[in-house]
Amino acid sequence: MTRYSWSLLAAIIAASLATSCSHKNAAAPLPKPTVFGSAIVESSGGKQMAQTGSLLPQPVVVQVNDDQNNGIAGALVELEAAPGVTFDPAYGLTDSSGQFTTNVSLGGMAGRYQLTAFTFDKSHKRVELTLQEIALGYQQTLGRRFNDQYCDRCHNPESTVERVSNYDNLEVKPHPFTEGDTLNKMTDADLTAIITYGGPALNKSALMPAWGNTLSKTDIQALISYIRAVADPPSRNSEPHYSKN
Ligand code: HEC
CATH class of the missing domain: 1.10.760.10 (Cytochrome c-like domain)
Known part of the structure; x- marks a missing residue:
């Protein structure tokens, strides 16, 4: 192939990558929060263990609180972890008690997994909480x-x-x-x-x-x-x- 056809090929690949990315972004708009909290805390579900690639026995439950430490409904919670970890669901709004519940499957490698749950406060600053779970080989x-x-x-x-x-x-x-x-x-x-x-x-x-x-x-x-x-x-x-x- 000539130098010209190589760069043409590269351009085609780049263009197809770009379209697949924009599809991904368009797929799932996050729900709109109606409130913003000042803290995110664990209610339950940290320090569990499960075999690699399987569901933790208990769901992970986190709570978004206001300045008075009261749970608030309608705050957006999102979860992140290493590739291979799945959350069902990975984001959503807190319920009437200020809590958000998700089922977690750990990745395929044995070891400790750090999960991060986060929300945004009134000034759009990210507030986060980390939890640790263990995947057993x-x-x-x-x-x-x-x-x-x-x-x-x-x-x-x-x-x-x-x-x-x-x-x-x-x-x-x-x-x-x-x-x-x-x-x-x-x-x-x-x-x-x-x-x-x-x-x-x-x-x-x-x-x-x-x-x-x-x-x-x-x-x-x-x-x-x-x-x-x-x-x-x-x-x-x-x-x-x-x-x-
Ligand atoms: C009937 C009760 C009993 C059972 C069952 C038992 N252990 Fe223990 N184990 C003990 C006691 C009591 C000690 C503390 C001994 C000491 O400090 O003098 C101990 C100590 C140990 C220690 C040293 C660390 C420590 O805890 O102080 C290990 C390691 C251990 N056990 C492993 C095991 C494993 C593995 C099993 C199962 C296969 C087991 N044990 C079952 C009573 C038990």
Whole structure:
């Protein structure tokens, strides 16, 4: 091809890109807010986890407040996150209690996802709130299942409908696996030892049972990978963070 036909081709491509862009802009006009808030706060839905690419168990609910911290109806809320995260819906107006609710599916990569919810105040300044959610990879999801089955009843102080916590009955208190300050200090070898052989393997309480006969090495690996994934603050071994940039 001559130099001329190359530049002609480039011009055609540029023109077709430009039209597809303008289509996109025309597709979805944002609803018009009737009020402007001064703050956006979380009502619920932060710090959840789900397998990569799947829906979080609970919706994310945010609230737009006025100067007196009262929720206001009719404010515009929009959500942003890394590519791969989807919101249903991704924007809308707050309801009569000032809240906006959206269902969130996390991206296909394991790790921590930062979600940003924002609105605009009276002077058109962007006011935002960030939330964090965790996407568990395949091995971590497996580990989570073992945790629910074998560990949670002692390591999680909260009781649920299906499971009464044994935590209060224990003379020596275990740590929830989210307690990064404690769990991050333990090496993978420490974790393998205490899970396989029980508390005494690390000179700790025998109230921590041995799991070496119940769980395979691969199962224990999966548990450790889950423990690393949920640590707060995050472990050095945990997966990367994904945010809108
Ligand atoms: C019957 C109650 C019980 C169950 C079930 C249990 N643990 Fe523990 N675990 C403990 C106690 C008690 C300690 C604290 C021991 C100490 O500090 O002396 C502990 C400590 C630990 C520790 C060291 C960090 C910490 O929390 O202090 C790890 C890691 C651990 N357990 C992993 C597990 C895993 C993984 C499972 C499931 C496979 C599990 N535990 C199931 C009671 C339990």
